[in-house]
Amino acid sequence: MKKLVALVLALAMMLMATAALADIRVSNLKVEIDAALKEYAAEYSKTAGFNVEAYSVGGGADYSGSVKAELQAGNMPDIFVIEGLGGYNVWKDYIEDLSDTEFAKNTSVGFTVDGKTYGFPVAVEGFGLAYNKDLLTKAEIDPATLTTTSALKAAFEKLDGMKEELGIDAVVSMATSVAGGMTWVTGNQNFSAYLSCGLPYGDMTVIDQMREGKVDEARLTAYATFVDLLFTYSDQNILLNGNYDDNVNAFATGKTVFCHQGNWIDPSLAAMKESGMDIPAMGFIGEVMFDDQEITGLMVSAPSWYVVNSQSPNKAEAIKFLEDMVATEAGQDYMVNKAGMVPAFSNVTLEPSGDLSKDVMKAAGAGDIYSWGFGYMPDGFGQNNLGPIFELLAQKAISVDEFVAMVADQFTQIPALLESAQ
Amino acid sequence: MGKKHRLTNILFLTPAVLSFSLVMIVPFFLGIYYSMTDFNGVRSVLTFVGFDNYKAMFTEPAFLYSFLVTLEYTVINVILVNVVAFFLSLLVTSNVPGKNVLRAGFFVPNLIGGIVLGYIWQFIFNNVLTALGTNLGISFLEKTLIGNKNTVIWAMSFVNIWQYAGYIMMIYVAAIQGIPANLMEAASVDGANYWVRLRKILIPMMANSFTITLFLTLTNSFKMFDLNTSLTQGGPAGMYMLKAVKTSEMLALNIYNTAITKNLWGQGQAKAIMFFIMLVIVSLVQVSINKKKEVEM
Numbered sequence: 001m002k003k004l005v006a007l008v009l010a011l012a013m014m015l016m017a018t019a020a021l022a023d024i025r026v027s028n029l030k031v032e033i034d035a036a037l038k039e040y041a042a043e044y045s046k047t048a049g050f051n052v053e054a055y056s057v058g059g060g061a062d063y064s065g066s067v068k069a070e071l072q073a074g075n076m077p078d079i080f081v082i083e084g085l086g087g088y089n090v091w092k093d094y095i096e097d098l099s100d101t102e103f104a105k106n107t108s109v110g111f112t113v114d115g116k117t118y119g120f121p122v123a124v125e126g127f128g129l130a131y132n133k134d135l136l137t138k139a140e141i142d143p144a145t146l147t148t149t150s151a152l153k154a155a156f157e158k159l160d161g162m163k164e165e166l167g168i169d170a171v172v173s174m175a176t177s178v179a180g181g182m183t184w185v186t187g188n189q190n191f192s193a194y195l196s197c198g199l200p201y202g203d204m205t206v207i208d209q210m211r212e213g214k215v216d217e218a219r220l221t222a223y224a225t226f227v228d229l230l231f232t233y234s235d236q237n238i239l240l241n242g243n244y245d246d247n248v249n250a251f252a253t254g255k256t257v258f259c260h261q262g263n264w265i266d267p268s269l270a271a272m273k274e275s276g277m278d279i280p281a282m283g284f285i286g287e288v289m290f291d292d293q294e295i296t297g298l299m300v301s302a303p304s305w306y307v308v309n310s311q312s313p314n315k316a317e318a319i320k321f322l323e324d325m326v327a328t329e330a331g332q333d334y335m336v337n338k339a340g341m342v343p344a345f346s347n348v349t350l351e352p353s354g355d356l357s358k359d360v361m362k363a364a365g366a367g368d369i370y371s372w373g374f375g376y377m378p379d380g381f382g383q384n385n386l387g388p389i390f391e392l393l394a395q396k397a398i399s400v401d402e403f404v405a406m407v408a409d410q411f412t413q414i415p416a417l418l419e420s421a422q
Numbered sequence: 423m424g425k426k427h428r429l430t431n432i433l434f435l436t437p438a439v440l441s442f443s444l445v446m447i448v449p450f451f452l453g454i455y456y457s458m459t460d461f462n463g464v465r466s467v468l469t470f471v472g473f474d475n476y477k478a479m480f481t482e483p484a485f486l487y488s489f490l491v492t493l494e495y496t497v498i499n500v501i502l503v504n505v506v507a508f509f510l511s512l513l514v515t516s517n518v519p520g521k522n523v524l525r526a527g528f529f530v531p532n533l534i535g536g537i538v539l540g541y542i543w544q545f546i547f548n549n550v551l552t553a554l555g556t557n558l559g560i561s562f563l564e565k566t567l568i569g570n571k572n573t574v575i576w577a578m579s580f581v582n583i584w585q586y587a588g589y590i591m592m593i594y595v596a597a598i599q600g601i602p603a604n605l606m607e608a609a610s611v612d613g614a615n616y617w618v619r620l621r622k623i624l625i626p627m628m629a630n631s632f633t634i635t636l637f638l639t640l641t642n643s644f645k646m647f648d649l650n651t652s653l654t655q656g657g658p659a660g661m662y663m664l665k666a667v668k669t670s671e672m673l674a675l676n677i678y679n680t681a682i683t684k685n686l687w688g689q690g691q692a693k694a695i696m697f698f699i700m701l702v703i704v705s706l707v708q709v710s711i712n713k714k715k716e717v718e719m
Binding site: 062064066068071086090091094177178179180181237240241378379380381383384385387388389390391392395397398406409413417420422 | 460462463464465466484544548552566568569633653654655656657658659660661664665666667668678679682684685686
């Protein structure tokens with residue numbers, strides 16, 4: 001009997017030992033680069049001496065919830081993603097200091113706290129209103145003139161009157177619904193325009209105010225008016241029921257002139273092109289949310305960072321994987337050419353091929369950019385507290401003023417939420 | 423002899439008792455503990471906050487709304503699932519041709535997972551039905567039923583009936599087949615028509631299966647999560663007590679969102695404990711009422 005027990009135990013330990021070989025697991029948030037990342041990880045594993053397994057959670061799925069589930073299951077990934085200070089505060093017991101790495105010296109957008117680098121910027125990303133160049137030319141509208149809300153409104157009215165000529169369903173493609181999983185996009189990403197659009201890069205005034213639970217009413221009203229304008233001219237079915245795919249497809253097939261999205265749709269567009277679809281030429285205008293200030297720049301930031309699990313036995317390998325991604329030709333080729341990302345590292349000189357990514361790179365090069373601030377909000381706040389208010393505005397169930405009042409009301413909860421997250 | 427028996431008993435019971443305690447008992451008490459802390463789901467140092475988490479939930483409009491919407495859904499769903507399942511069971515125990523195929527057909531949706539089902543029906547509601555509505559001029563269907571706060575609960579219940587009625591039907595079928603045929607024959611010789619037999623014999627004789635099916639549908643509706651997550655994610659948005667709420671976010675989803683997306687594990691856990699207490703009370707009341715109606719042969 002004892003022998004049997006000993007044998008079983010020995011077998012179990014052997015099994016555990018094999019499972020714990022220097023394998024590293026990379027949990028990825030950007031579904032758009034899923035295929036490219038998996039391919040790169042497989043190629044990399046061939047020569048690295050250890051196995052890298054990459055997998056993606058995202059595109060409407062709850063990322064941080066899934067990492068938490070993995071933690072509870074004793075199956076934490078070695079590399080995972082955080083999206084800012086909120087995520088850092090949750091995970092700080094599991095985040096390795098990466099200040100001494102080579103890539104940390106080659107980037108200006110690493111995730112830092114108190115001067116120490118903890119996060120590897122996945123990419124530089126930008127969003128705004130993507131436009132269809134051909135359709136705007138046909139309507140004789142110069143996108144360079146669309147820098148204020150009233151200019152945009154005039155253009156929308158003109159385009160709305162030319163629906164049949166242009167063969168479009170609506171002027172804008174944008175999605176807000178809770179059911180479509182789009183509250184992340186409205187409540188976090190789009191709301192960043194309120195937090196930082198038109199301010200110097202990295203300016204914290206509005207963000208600090210938000211963290212004290214206060215709103216800048218005039219600014220919020222201007223923002224809400226701009227959002228309401230987008231909603232009014234949006235394809236209503238996509239706006240109220242659509243998901244990410246509906247949102248991008250309508251724009252990619254020329255059914256709308258504008259699309260509220262970021263340059264991360266480039267790989268999806270490239271894939272559509274490869275499958276034989278006719279993808280129009282595109283460009284970006286900014287979040288033109290003011291009448292008294294012209295907005296020419298885009299919202300550009302490193303929105304998410306890879307962090308290394310500090311409690312992983314294989315963290316050295318995990319760091320090496322990230323180092324090589326920036327230092328080797330294969331890694332750079334993956335980031336820029338295969339995954340179509342705008343690189344965040346000064347030693348990478350390749351340029352992405354997508355129209356929207358090119359515009360983001362141009363804006364970043366010219367310094368005509370505004371940071372994203374949603375990472376400073378409490379966790380899940382944009383998605384759960386703000387997202388439904390956007391949907392109500394889209395349904396026309398509330399007015400712009402009510403939108404402002406409801407957002408201000410939600411803001412009063414922020415100090416307490418932030419404190420409990422410390 | 424007695425001693426040896428005891429050892430055998432212990433050996434056989436250990437795996438079940440051990441796994442039950444590990445996955446049910448321990449997490450339950452751990453949950454009560456977490457509900458009184460500020461646990462965020464990750465950090466290891468916890469602060470004890472007493473009943474603050476319990477107090478917080480009663481002033482949160484989203485939670486109160488979830489509670490109401492869960493009650494509404496439960497009432498609608500329990501009635502509809504059981505009525506539909508009961509008539510299906512009458513149908514497949516009558517002399518209709520192909521009743522075995524029908525039985526299998528009604529049961530099969532139950533084998534599809536709730537998440538998959540949710541996505542399939544989301545497509546049907548958003549694309550298929552709206553296209554039908556537009557082309558056939560049925561104004562009711564032109565806008566998706568899961569995008570309207572007045573219809574979303576009914577739509578969810580409809581999908582749940584489609585999935586679950588076949589399962590409940592099987593329980594009814596077993597009960598109907600368990601009724602001695604001579605009882606029904608004797609009644610019909612005595613001149614009782616179908617309706618009278620149904621009311622005076624069939625339904626009273628099936629009372630113990632009603633206890634089971636009502637319990638199953640009640641707890642199933644109360645705990646609804648998978649379909650809720652994939653079909654609507656809680657949408658569309660609506661107003662309640664002047665706050666924006668998700669009009670189809672039921673309790674289980676609200677608890678999940680609190681604990682996981684908002685990182686307020688302690689609060690989520692407190693809601694879960696309340697949820698547990700409510701569910702126990704409701705199902706105890708239901709079972710004791712139903713038990714009184716059962717008849718012994």
